[in-house]
Amino acid sequence: MSAPIIELEHITKSFDGQMILDDLNLTVHENEFITLLGPSGCGKTTTLRIIGGFEHPDQGRVLFEGKDITELPPNKRNLNTVFQRYALFSHLSIAENIAFGLKVSKKSKAYIDDKIKYALKLVNLDGFEHRTVDSLSGGQQQRIAIARAIVNEPKVLLLDEPLGALDLKLRQDMQYELIRLKNELGITFIYVTHDQEEALTMSDTVVVMNQGYIQQMGTPENIYNEPENAFVADFIGDSNIIGGIMLQDELVQILGVKFPCVDSGFGRNKPVDVVIRPEDVILGEPGAGRLDGEVSHLIFKGLLYEMEVMAGGFEWLVQSTKCFPVGTPVSISVDPYNIQIMNKPESEDEEAIGVQE
Amino acid sequence: MFRNKKTRYTMILSGPYLLWIIGGTLIPLIMMFYYGLTTADGGFTLSNVFAIAEAGHAKALGQALLYSAVSTVVCFVLAFPLAVILKNSKLGTKGFVVFVFILPMWMNFLLRTMAWQVLLEKGGVINGVLTWMGLPRMRLINTPGAIIMGMVYDFLPFMIMPLYNVMSKIDNNVVEAARDLGASGWQVIYKVLLPLSVPGIVSGVTMVFVPALTTFVISNMLGGGKIFLIGNVIEHEFTVGDNWHLGAGLSLVMMVFILISMAFIAKFDKNGEGNLL
Numbered sequence: 083m084s085a086p087i088i089e090l091e092h093i094t095k096s097f098d099g100q101m102i103l104d105d106l107n108l109t110v111h112e113n114e115f116i117t118l119l120g121p122s123g124c125g126k127t128t129t130l131r132i133i134g135g136f137e138h139p140d141q142g143r144v145l146f147e148g149k150d151i152t153e154l155p156p157n158k159r160n161l162n163t164v165f166q167r168y169a170l171f172s173h174l175s176i177a178e179n180i181a182f183g184l185k186v187s188k189k190s191k192a193y194i195d196d197k198i199k200y201a202l203k204l205v206n207l208d209g210f211e212h213r214t215v216d217s218l219s220g221g222q223q224q225r226i227a228i229a230r231a232i233v234n235e236p237k238v239l240l241l242d243e244p245l246g247a248l249d250l251k252l253r254q255d256m257q258y259e260l261i262r263l264k265n266e267l268g269i270t271f272i273y274v275t276h277d278q279e280e281a282l283t284m285s286d287t288v289v290v291m292n293q294g295y296i297q298q299m300g301t302p303e304n305i306y307n308e309p310e311n312a313f314v315a316d317f318i319g320d321s322n323i324i325g326g327i328m329l330q331d332e333l334v335q336i337l338g339v340k341f342p343c344v345d346s347g348f349g350r351n352k353p354v355d356v357v358i359r360p361e362d363v364i365l366g367e368p369g370a371g372r373l374d375g376e377v378s379h380l381i382f383k384g385l386l387y388e389m390e391v392m393a394g395g396f397e398w399l400v401q402s403t404k405c406f407p408v409g410t411p412v413s414i415s416v417d418p419y420n421i422q423i424m425n426k427p428e429s430e431d432e433e434a435i436g437v438q439e
Numbered sequence: 440m441f442r443n444k445k446t447r448y449t450m451i452l453s454g455p456y457l458l459w460i461i462g463g464t465l466i467p468l469i470m471m472f473y474y475g476l477t478t479a480d481g482g483f484t485l486s487n488v489f490a491i492a493e494a495g496h497a498k499a500l501g502q503a504l505l506y507s508a509v510s511t512v513v514c515f516v517l518a519f520p521l522a523v524i525l526k527n528s529k530l531g532t533k534g535f536v537v538f539v540f541i542l543p544m545w546m547n548f549l550l551r552t553m554a555w556q557v558l559l560e561k562g563g564v565i566n567g568v569l570t571w572m573g574l575p576r577m578r579l580i581n582t583p584g585a586i587i588m589g590m591v592y593d594f595l596p597f598m599i600m601p602l603y604n605v606m607s608k609i610d611n612n613v614v615e616a617a618r619d620l621g622a623s624g625w626q627v628i629y630k631v632l633l634p635l636s637v638p639g640i641v642s643g644v645t646m647v648f649v650p651a652l653t654t655f656v657i658s659n660m661l662g663g664g665k666i667f668l669i670g671n672v673i674e675h676e677f678t679v680g681d682n683w684h685l686g687a688g689l690s691l692v693m694m695v696f697i698l699i700s701m702a703f704i705a706k707f708d709k710n711g712e713g714n715l716l
């Protein structure tokens with residue numbers, strides 16, 4: 083992997099005596115698209131603001147290319163932010179908005195004019211120079227906010243839920259736009275969202291946060307397929323999370339039934355959490371699988387049917403291309419490599435921290 | 440007569456206001472125009488209005504413009520930084536500070552001005568303190584400085600309120616965006632806060648400038664009758680001079696200034712952001 087560009091070291095931050103970030107450590111590499119993902123209030127924006135220089139951490143350091151920038155004000159940091167609610171300057175035209183940072187840094191007029199043209203082209207808004215901020219739609223304002231940030235050629239772009247206010251269709255379009263932009267510019271993106279799908283689609287690296295702790299960090303595939311704890315499994319997509327007992331290596335007991343799996347090293351008879359994705363549950367003729375049950379709900383979801391199956395005293399969430407009407411007796415089986423075993427958290431605190439190796 | 444109940448209610452409810460407008464605004468206005476545009480024997484004339492060009496009157500108008508312009512600038516220079524500081528301060532203390540600055544506004548205008556008289560007089564409080572410290576007395580009252588002081592003191596709240604109002608409505612994200620794009624603290628003030636508070640500045644400036652322009656109480660009490668502003672001239676014509684026609688004619692000229700100011704407010708403050716209420 084390329085060199086680190088931003089490093090957060092032991093960052094602690096509290097507001098009004100309430101701990102928001104507790105000993106947070108994070109390394110962002112050059113040219114990485116990294117996403118902070120987590121539920122509302124988990125400290126994503128606070129983390130971003132500490133990187134941007136808008137909040138001062140109570141403890142810890144922020145490094146930029148190895149240099150300590152903790153005490154540097156925002157205007158002295160070589161990074162730019164795209165704010166959640168755009169924060170455009172309503173007293174300036176679109177061109178003047180984009181030129182703001184360049185004028186402050188005293189670039190020549192020719193250079194500025196070139197940059198405005200280039201940036202508007204990049205965000206597909208050529209010819210918008212003389213429009214007013216008020217006359218733009220939400221999506222257009224968002225793109226201007228991005229243009230305004232990138233003309234300064236920051237090494238790192240911070241984006242705080244930049245698509246939060248847009249409708250679904252526009253969001254998806256903008257997701258592709260952002261990925262294209264990132265590839266064209268070749269800069270580092272630190273992106274904040276609470277939308278797991280957005281995080282999985284766009285990022286090189288996903289950082290799942292909860293209550294100020296990093297729960298898990300990894301590639302989207304890694305986070306989706308191998309969640310390290312029940313929180314991550316639950317937050318990333320729908321899951322069946324069932325309490326079980328690891329009887330021995332590669333054998334787990336759930337709902338009183340033994341399931342072969344591929345995990346090992348948990349010891350004998352150890353209580354664990356078992357995660358099974360709904361699309362990995364295989365339905366069949368009664369008696370053909372490990373557990374028998376009955377379909378209790380059915381929804382058509384476009385590509386797939388989503389069903390709930392009552393089996394072994396647990397309501398299984400199942401996704402399948404085949405339709406099993408409500409009331410159908412079925413059996414349930416799961417391929418061993420689709421069973422994900424996780425340590426059970428032993429206390430509330432550990433639940434928040436997540437299971438660390 | 441009334442087509443339905445609703446219109447009748449509307450009529451009854453708006454009645455008192457209608458009376459108020461007629462009695463409090465319309466009739467005085469008509470009287471002013473009548474007196475201003477007639478001679479003592481009732482004939483039409485514009486001489487009362489053009490009298491503003493007479494040397495004494497023009498000088499008084501010039502003085503009044505100068506004094507009120509200076510006071511307006513002083514008020515702005517005091518109020519703008521305060522509004523910026525208040526914007527950046529924590530929520531709890533904000534209301535209190537504004538309250539302290541607005542407090543004098545609730546005291547009677549005459550009383551406030553009189554208090555300055557007592558402070559600035561030859562044997563007044565300030566000179567008393569100076570004498571006590573063994574310093575020579577100073578001539579404070581009946582100077583241009585005293586009048587400016589009085590105007591600033593009396594009208595400062597009218598500058599603070601609209602400025603504080605617009606300033607506190609400016610989205611903090613916008614300020615942070617400017618910082619993010621490399622602006623220093625000063626650059627944020629003159630590139631973002633100043634232009635965004637123009638509506639408040641315009642209404643603050645007019646709300647100080649217009650009353651300062653027409654005042655005669657302050658110049659009477661703190662100027663000792665030596666400094667004649669246009670307000671003093673008009674007052675003089677109505678009272679001592681007993682020439683209502685001339686007084687009303689000069690007042691009509693002042694109304695032009697008020698109308699210009701109102702046009703300014705309407706142009707810059709389309710959303711009523713700088714309004715007091």
Ligand SMILES: Nc1ncnc2c1ncn2[C@@H]1O[C@H](COP(=O)(O)OP(=O)(O)OP(=O)(O)O)[C@@H](O)[C@H]1O
Binds near residue numbers: 126127
């Ligand atoms: N300036 C502040 N003063 C007091 N509390 C704050 C402040 N900023 C943030 N907080 C608190 O810190 C916690 C984390 O806030 P943060 O904005 O980082 O959450 P978030 O993960 O971005 O959430 P969301 O997805 O809703 O934007 C919240 O409980 C919030 O109330």
Ligand SMILES: [Mg+2]
Binds near residue numbers: 127128
């Ligand atoms: Mg947030």
